[in-house]
Every structure is written in structure tokens, then in C-alpha cells.
Amino acid sequence: MLDRLPVIAWTAGPDGAWDYVNARWASRTGASAEQARGRGWVALVHPEDADRCAQAWTEAVRSGQPFEAEARLAVAGGGHRWHLGRAQKEAGGDGRWVGTWTDIEDLKRVQGLDEQALKEDQAARAEAEAANRAKDEFLAMISHELRTPLGAILIWSQLLRNEKMDEAGTARALGMIERSTKTLAKLIDDLLDVSRIIAGKLRLDSRPVQLGPVIDAAVEAAQPDAEAKGLRIDRTLPTETVMVSGDPVRLQQVVGNLLSNAIKFTPEGGRLALVVEATATHARITVTDTGAGIPPEFLPFIFERFRQAETASTRRNKGLGLGLAISRHLVELHGGTIEAASAGEGRGSTFTVTVPLVHASSADAVGHPAVRGEWPAHGGSLDGVRVLVVDDESDARDALALVLERCGAKVTVAASAAEGLAAWRREPHDVLLSDIAMPGEDGYSLMRKVAASRTDGKPVPAAAVTAYATTEDRQRALEAGYRDHLSKPVDPGVLVATVAKLAGRSVALRATIYPSLRA
Numbered sequence: 237m238l239d240r241l242p243v244i245a246w247t248a249g250p251d252g253a254w255d256y257v258n259a260r261w262a263s264r265t266g267a268s269a270e271q272a273r274g275r276g277w278v279a280l281v282h283p284e285d286a287d288r289c290a291q292a293w294t295e296a297v298r299s300g301q302p303f304e305a306e307a308r309l310a311v312a313g314g315g316h317r318w319h320l321g322r323a324q325k326e327a328g329g330d331g332r333w334v335g336t337w338t339d340i341e342d343l344k345r346v347q348g349l350d351e352q353a354l355k356e357d358q359a360a361r362a363e364a365e366a367a368n369r370a371k372d373e374f375l376a377m378i379s380h381e382l383r384t385p386l387g388a389i390l391i392w393s394q395l396l397r398n399e400k401m402d403e404a405g406t407a408r409a410l411g412m413i414e415r416s417t418k419t420l421a422k423l424i425d426d427l428l429d430v431s432r433i434i435a436g437k438l439r440l441d442s443r444p445v446q447l448g449p450v451i452d453a454a455v456e457a458a459q460p461d462a463e464a465k466g467l468r469i470d471r472t473l474p475t476e477t478v479m480v481s482g483d484p485v486r487l488q489q490v491v492g493n494l495l496s497n498a499i500k501f502t503p504e505g506g507r508l509a510l511v512v513e514a515t516a517t518h519a520r521i522t523v524t525d526t527g528a529g530i531p532p533e534f535l536p537f538i539f540e541r542f543r544q545a546e547t548a549s550t551r552r553n554k555g556l557g558l559g560l561a562i563s564r565h566l567v568e569l570h571g572g573t574i575e576a577a578s579a580g581e582g583r584g585s586t587f588t589v590t591v592p593l594v595h596a597s598s599a600d601a602v603g604h605p606a607v608r609g610e611w612p613a614h615g616g617s618l619d620g621v622r623v624l625v626v627d628d629e630s631d632a633r634d635a636l637a638l639v640l641e642r643c644g645a646k647v648t649v650a651a652s653a654a655e656g657l658a659a660w661r662r663e664p665h666d667v668l669l670s671d672i673a674m675p676g677e678d679g680y681s682l683m684r685k686v687a688a689s690r691t692d693g694k695p696v697p698a699a700a701v702t703a704y705a706t707t708e709d710r711q712r713a714l715e716a717g718y719r720d721h722l723s724k725p726v727d728p729g730v731l732v733a734t735v736a737k738l739a740g741r742s743v744a745l746r747a748t749i750y751p752s753l754r755a
């Protein structure tokens with residue numbers, strides 16, 4: 237009867253020795269009944285499963301409990317297939333065993349696929365969790381980086397308000413507030429730059445540029461921090477003019493980044509050197525310091541985003557690990573290269589930037605990088621200029637008015653687009669400065685109405701002053717009719733220069749920072 241079963245069937249004596257196999261055994265395994273006898277069947281089990289399977293059988297025979305095992309059995313024609321082995325002791329009788337081997341190969345294959353899918357699923361989940369953790373760490377880091385300067389601003393401004401401070405104390409407090417504000421602006425600049433890079437939207441405003449003044453401006457901007465740590469920056473420039481094709485603000489940003497890192501990672505008493513050389517085809521800028529150095533295992537990753545030599549919890553240095561990633565992107569947009577070298581920890585670092593030279597007449601060249609103002613040099617440079625300032629936030633309005641009035645402008649303020657439009661129609665103004673996002677009616681709408689009210693068809697001398705700082709925001713403002721776009725926080729010098737330009741005046745400024753204030 238067992239011969240007719242569609243599975244391998246067998247019987248064994250009470251001692252566990254096989255004494256019968258059905259016909260299926262021979263057709264399936266290609267082995268004879270004789271080969272299965274006693275414990276001979278074990279030889280047909282895959283070597284990796286044989287011991288486990290034989291032990292399970294021995295244990296079943298010893299205990300009298302049912303036998304069950306999965307094992308690969310050699311099959312006729314070669315290879316193995318998974319089988320499920322089961323056997324039971326006959327109840328009541330003389331303790332003989334009856335068992336079967338059922339082919340479960342197909343089932344196993346499906347299970348295998350399931351397991352594979354499960355593994356892939358788990359890997360995808362682990363990856364998503366890691367990305368999520370990285371995002372959380374990043375947000376924690378950003379909020380820490382933002383809170384530190386914000387905390388300083390809050391404390392020092394409260395001290396200024398509540399304590400009687402002498403002149404030196406006041407100067408110190410104001411210096412702290414100014415530095416913290418610049419730190420905040422720089423952080424936001426970096427974040428915006430990174431998001432532009434990720435979106436592929438970072439563009440250069442390229443033209444022939446003299447490298448010398450760009451380097452000078454970067455060194456000048458870094459000087460106060462270097463001096464505060466007692467570090468001198470040795471600068472070596474070639475006597476001839478070095479001309480490259482590029483965006484002066486972005487080039488200054490790259491050099492500024494390298495300098496600020498060199499200052500940050502070099503202890504007091506160290507030395508910094510900046511050397512510019514011209515080869516036949518390239519300008520080479522080298523920034524060397526005698527500071528912390530870079531561990532060799534970190535060097536390959538140094539230009540990656542959010543990479544810092546220390547982990548988040550042990551970080552001693554401020555920053556988000558974005559500066560070098562941005563610098564590399566900027567240099568590559570210029571068709572150049574940037575490299576880092578260090579003899580190891582504590583042994584200083586060298587960063588080398590190369591940018592292709594151009595041969596243009598110096599008449600086309602921009603001598604100065606885009607001018608970022610400090611406090612405007614001439615108090616009266618806006619004498620008599622009538623400016624209308626429209627902003628729904630009174631603090632922002634008052635700050636703009638204060639700066640402009642100090643330079644001699646006559647300022648009218650308005651708290652909404654409607655008020656602004658009424659003021660513009662009521663009396664003549666030379667310049668309009670307007671916020672963009674305002675409740676009710678926005679600055680775009682105001683601009684269109686003001687432009688429409690103009691009978692001579694000339695462009696309105698107007699600039700948008702807004703926290704919308706991306707290139708697209710700037711584009712939108714220009715399309716709406718604004719002649720310029722300043723992003724908040726506005727550098728006072730830039731503000732005065734912009735108003736002067738719109739009013740047809742000229743004003744002298746000293747250079748500093750903030751690329752995104754321009755963008």
C-alpha cells in the first residue's frame with residue numbers, strides 16, 4: 237500500500253534501523269532499497285544537513301517522540317531537493333516506525349524569495365532610519381549653532397538695557413552682538429548655498445576679475461578674527477596682475493572660508509600664510525596653517541557636506557561642516573580644483589585652489605569684489621533724498637529709517653501696501669523700499685500699482701527688502717518691477733549704497749562679506 241503513495245515512505249524497526257522503502261524512494265533518489273537499509277539513507281542527505289538530521293532521528297528513536305526534520309536529499313539525475321522528513325512510532329504495536337519524506341523544494345524557494353524580500357525591506361528600512369537619524373542630528377546641530385549666537389545677542393542686549401555700562405563695556409556688548417549677527421547671517425548663507433547646490437541652482441555672476449583685490453578683501457574680512465587669536469596672516473601676491481574669469485563675491489567666499497578655517501583650527505601663536513602664484517594657465521591660491529592638522533583617514537571626506545573631523549557629541553568647533561563642500565562646488569563651477577593636504581594631526585594643513593587664468597584687458601576687469609558695506613563712510617551721502625519705507629514689521633521699518641536718516645535721507649514710513657501706495661501718490665519720493673510678504677497685499681502688488689501710476693513710463697527707483705533670499709525670489713522681485721533686491725538682514729552699508737544708486741547719488745564704501753545678501 238505504501239508503494240502507491242506520491243511521497244517517499246519507509247518503515248524502521250524499534251531500534252531505528254530502516255528495513256523498508258517504497259517504490260517512490262528509488263524513483264526519486266535513484267538509489268536502491270538496499271542503500272537505504274539500516275542508517276544507509278543518511279548517505280543520501282546533503283552533507284550540511286546530514287548530522288542534524290541523523291541526530292534528530294536518533295533522538296526520536298530514544299524518546300519515542302515523533303521525528304521531524306527538513307533536509308536536502310540527493311535526487312535522481314543529480315543535485316539535491318529539500319524534503320520534509322516525518323515519522324511516528326506505531327501506537328500499541330511492537331514499536332515500529334513509519335515515516336515519509338515530502339518534497340518541499342518549491343515551498344522553500346518561495347520562502348527564500350520571501351526572506352530575500354524581507355532582507356531588502358529591512359535594509360531599506362535601516363537606510364531610511366539612518367537618513368532620518370542624520371536629519372535629526374543635523375537639525376539638532378543647526379539649532380545648536382543658531383541658538384549660540386542668538387543666546388549671545390539676547391544676553392548682551394539685556395545687559396545693555398538693564399546695566400549701567402561704561403563706554404568700554406558698551407563697545408564690547410555691541411561688538412558681541414554684531415559678531416553674533418554676522419555668524420547667524422553666515423549660517424543662513426551657507427544653508428541657502430547648500431540648498432541651491434542640491435537643487436542645481438547655484439549660479440556664478442562671472443566676468444574677468446583681478447584676483448589681488450579679491451584676496452585683499454578676504455584677508456581684510458578675516459583680520460579681526462585672526463587678530464583676536466593673535467594670529468598673523470602672511471600674504472604673498474605676485475607683482476603682476478593675475479586675472480581669472482569668475483564671480484568675485486564667490487571667489488572671496490572661497491578664500492574667506494579657507495582663512496576662517498585656518499584661524500579656527502590654529503591655536504594662538506600659530507602662523508597662517510596665503511600665497512597667490514600664476515602658472516602658465518592657472519592662478520594658484522594656497523592657504524597654509526600650523527594648526528590642528530587633519531587626520532589622514534579624514535582627508536578623503538573633508539570636502540563632503542556635514543563632515544567634520546569630530547563627531548557631533550565631541551565637537552569642539554563651531555560650524556556645520558558645510559564651508560568646504562560649498563567651496564569645492566564654487567571652485568569647480570569656476571573650472572578649478574581644490575585640494576587639502578596635511579602631515580597629520582597637530583601638524584598643520586594646506587589648502588590649494590587653482591582657477592584658470594584669463595587674458596583680458598584690465599579695463600574690463602572688476603577691480604573690487606562686490607562691495608559689501610560697513611557703516612557708510614559719509615554721514616551726509618543721502619542728503620535730501622526722499623525715501624518711502626514700506627514694511628509691516630515696525631522694528632524692521634524703524635531700523636531702515638534710522639540708518640537712512642543718519643545719512644541725511646528724509647524718510648516716510650508705511651505699515652502696509654495700501655498705506656505705502658497712498659503715501660507714494662500723496663507726495664513725491666525719490667526711492668521706494670518695500671518688504672514683500674505683508675498681510676493683505678504684498679510688495680509685488682504694491683510695485684505693480686506704483687509702476688502703473690507712473691505717467692512718464694520710466695522705471696520706479698525701488699528696491700525690495702525681504703527675507704525671501706533665494707535667486708528665484710530675487711528674479712520675481714525684479715520681474716514685478718523692483719530695480720534691486722536686498723535680503724534681510726540688510727547690511728547698512730549696502731542699504732545706503734542701494735538707495736544712493738537708485739537716487740542717482742554715489743557713495744563710498746569699504747568692502748566686506750555676505751554673498752547671499754546680494755543673491
Ligand code: ADP
Binds near residue numbers: 501538546561584
Ligand atoms: P566647519 O568648519 O563648519 O566644520 P568645513 O566644511 O569648513 O566646516 O570644514 C569641515 C571640517 O574639516 C572641519 O570641521 C575640520 O574638521 C576640518 N578642517 C577644515 N579646515 C581645517 C584646517 N585648516 N585645519 C584642520 N582641520 C580643518
